[in-house]
Amino acid sequence: MYYLGYTSLESGDLFSGYVFSWAWDNYSDAWTLYRDHFIRSFEYAAIATLIAFLISYPLAYWIAFRGGRWKNLLLLLIIAPFFVTYLIRTLAWKTILADDGIVVSIFQHLHLVSSDGRLLATTTAVIAGITYNFLPFMALPIYVSLEQIDQRLIEAAEDLYANRAKAFFRVTFPLSLPGVFAGTLLTFIPAAGDFINAQLLGTPRQLMIGNVIQSKFKVSADYPQAAALSFVLMAIILLLIIVYARSVGSERVTTGVA
Amino acid sequence: MTSAVETVSVRRHRPSALTRAWAFVRRHTLTAFAIAAFVYLLLPIAVVIAFSFNDPVGRFNFTWQGFTMDNWLHPFDYPQLGPAVRLSLVIAFFSAVIATAIGTLMALALVRYRFRGHGSTNLLIFLPMATPEIVMGSSLLTLFLNYSVPLGFATILIAHIMFNISFVVVTVRARLAGYDRHLEEAAADLFANPWTAFYKVTLPLIWPGILAGFLLAFALSVDDFVITYLVSGADQTFPLFVWGAARVAVPPQINVIGSAIFFIAIAFMLANILWQWRRQPKGAV
Numbered sequence: 001m002y003y004l005g006y007t008s009l010e011s012g013d014l015f016s017g018y019v020f021s022w023a024w025d026n027y028s029d030a031w032t033l034y035r036d037h038f039i040r041s042f043e044y045a046a047i048a049t050l051i052a053f054l055i056s057y058p059l060a061y062w063i064a065f066r067g068g069r070w071k072n073l074l075l076l077l078i079i080a081p082f083f084v085t086y087l088i089r090t091l092a093w094k095t096i097l098a099d100d101g102i103v104v105s106i107f108q109h110l111h112l113v114s115s116d117g118r119l120l121a122t123t124t125a126v127i128a129g130i131t132y133n134f135l136p137f138m139a140l141p142i143y144v145s146l147e148q149i150d151q152r153l154i155e156a157a158e159d160l161y162a163n164r165a166k167a168f169f170r171v172t173f174p175l176s177l178p179g180v181f182a183g184t185l186l187t188f189i190p191a192a193g194d195f196i197n198a199q200l201l202g203t204p205r206q207l208m209i210g211n212v213i214q215s216k217f218k219v220s221a222d223y224p225q226a227a228a229l230s231f232v233l234m235a236i237i238l239l240l241i242i243v244y245a246r247s248v249g250s251e252r253v254t255t256g257v258a
Numbered sequence: 259m260t261s262a263v264e265t266v267s268v269r270r271h272r273p274s275a276l277t278r279a280w281a282f283v284r285r286h287t288l289t290a291f292a293i294a295a296f297v298y299l300l301l302p303i304a305v306v307i308a309f310s311f312n313d314p315v316g317r318f319n320f321t322w323q324g325f326t327m328d329n330w331l332h333p334f335d336y337p338q339l340g341p342a343v344r345l346s347l348v349i350a351f352f353s354a355v356i357a358t359a360i361g362t363l364m365a366l367a368l369v370r371y372r373f374r375g376h377g378s379t380n381l382l383i384f385l386p387m388a389t390p391e392i393v394m395g396s397s398l399l400t401l402f403l404n405y406s407v408p409l410g411f412a413t414i415l416i417a418h419i420m421f422n423i424s425f426v427v428v429t430v431r432a433r434l435a436g437y438d439r440h441l442e443e444a445a446a447d448l449f450a451n452p453w454t455a456f457y458k459v460t461l462p463l464i465w466p467g468i469l470a471g472f473l474l475a476f477a478l479s480v481d482d483f484v485i486t487y488l489v490s491g492a493d494q495t496f497p498l499f500v501w502g503a504a505r506v507a508v509p510p511q512i513n514v515i516g517s518a519i520f521f522i523a524i525a526f527m528l529a530n531i532l533w534q535w536r537r538q539p540k541g542a543v
Contacts, residue, residue, distance in 0.1 A: 046280065055295050062292040072531045076524070077296055082305055083523035085481055085501040088516035091508060092302035095309060135299065164277065185388070193390025196483065210392045217396060217488055223403060230396040234389065241388075 023117065034182035034229060041208040043108055044123075044198075045191035048130040049138070052187050053180070055131075056139035060179075064146035078139050090200050093129050094120065097201070121203045137186035145179025146172070184244070189237055209233055251257070296464035298321045303520065336511045342499035345514060349411075349495060350479035353418035358472045360419070361426025362464075368427070369434045386424045394421065395488030402489060409491030418479045425478060426471035433467025477523065 063074045081089055096103055104119050119125050119203040149172060157167040195210030209229065216226035272541065311326060313467060342456060398417050399409075441463070445455035461468075483497035490498060500512055 055298070058288055058291050059295045062288050066289070072534065076297065076527050076531065079527075080303060080520075080524065081299055082477070082481070083520045084306055085497055085516050085519065086483055087497050087504070088306055089302045090513060091500070091512075092305040092309075093506060095305050096301065132298070132302070163282070189388060189390055193392040193484075195392065208388070212393050213396060214484075214488065217399060223400060226396055227400050230393045230531065234393045237390065 021091060037207060037209040037212050038233070039185050040206070041210065041233075042236070044127055044130060044206075044208060045188050045194075045232070048127050048134065048191050049184055049188045051127070051131045052135045052138040053184065055133060056183065057140055057180070060139050060143035060146055063147075064143055065222075075140075076141065078143075079136050082136060087196065087200075090129055090196055092203060093132065095127070097125050097128075111120065120201065121206075123202070123206055125201040126197050126206045129201045130191050130194055133194070133197065134187040134191050137190070138183040141182035141186065142176060142179040145176045149175045164192060181245075185241065188240075192237060221240075282454040304344075307511050307517045307520070310517045312508055312510050312513075313371055327377050330514055333512075336509045338494065338499060339509075339511055339515070342494045342496045345411075345493060346480050349414055349418055350476045353415055353422055353479045354472050354475035357419045357426050357475045359469060361471060361475075362430050362468050364423070365427045365430035365434055383424050383427050386421050391482075391484035392488075395485040398485065399488045409489060410493050413489045413491070414486055414493065414495065417485050418482065421482070421485060422475035422478060425474050428473060429471035430464060430467045465528075466470045473526065480519065510540035 059078075063078075064072055067074050084092075098104070099120060107119065154167055154171055154176070157171045158164070162170060192208075193210045195208055195214050198206045198208045198211050213226050213229050213233070214227065217223065275415065310330065362398050364379075364383075368376070368383075393394050395417070398413075398420070402409060442455050446452070447461045450458065483501065486495050487498055487501065494502065496515065503509065503512060521538070
């Protein structure tokens, strides 16, 4: 029953609204009118995924290898943001980044933003929000794969005269790649479709494809166009996943051989 | 021969002091980094909790004005908020119960039997998790629109059951992976009929997985915004209320409810961790 429901809903996407008329225009419009939104979405998602990775990896590494008895508690801290409703934690960022808030004044002191500069309603804020909201999705899989690594393998590498950096890059990192792979997907996919951060932390200039889709559905009731847009979004994501899987997969094979 | 051994030991000895010094530096940079990352992760939560005690002037709760307990004493003292929270809890409960029931049975079927479409079923389980919520939501919405299902409580519930099933299946299946089928056979040898065997042996063994799946489903359902937003009619769940409120006003009661949800969830998790610690023999790391 569930599969039937699911399959029918997947094909439900293709209906052009009230009358089925093979309206391919929806698809060409989807690209010509909203190309910028698509590109922006994937750009933001990619940057956020990269930053999330750079933050999560050392964090997960630290917990996995230095957490000791406190591991579970530290993991709880990582997923703690999930226990605050998504919208509320994004609104909290609005407070933190507010024009008269602490972060802005510190950044002004460091001349990272100009003295009348602001963080709220900028691209930085939107990307920071996305990074924040999906960080646990990146950190947890990396943690799991690091945790499973047999410590003796790293010791063996060191016995074989690998210095720590070499042991890390030749042994630890390749072994944690499945976690990195999973984390990247889990972060990138929801990030590309997100519209809450752009809505709450950005301005119309930061609107992502998710914003367009939701306003087509809820505000202008242009269902066919919205359906076409979400279909294109899904197709691009699938394509990217396939490309990504191929490249990561082949890389892993070569490291395995070398 | 001896000299070779000596060079080896010397070579291994000298860098090890250096390595240790380097490790000391690295350990602390890494620790500092991890602490910074935790601050980043936890700062918004602290803000949410702190501002639940704020006494805002005007309609927005973004700047600190003064400490008050009023918001905690009257958490539902804001129009529409109470019903929204209630609807969220009702939906979360029913969708979690139904999704857990279906998901558990699916997990059992997937682990036990090789049937036609086994592989594609596995794939379909992952699909909802690997799809952006906005695409899921719009797919469901077009489905409901095409069959002219009136949007409201029922559509929200169906949507929540749907995305919850996947998570329940994955959780329960993880528990079943370490499950020894011989136990069930032993029960059958002891003249238990299949139902008794399931009830007395299988169910108690996979119970933690089912409970975890239920709690996960409940939490996801309470938190979900995107899908709910798309398939809801006039009904408002708590996240929808927050969204609507964020445009015109942000009452501190939102922070109160948010903090309350947070504390309850954390209490559950801490209880779980403590329980795990108690089960470990003393002295074990």
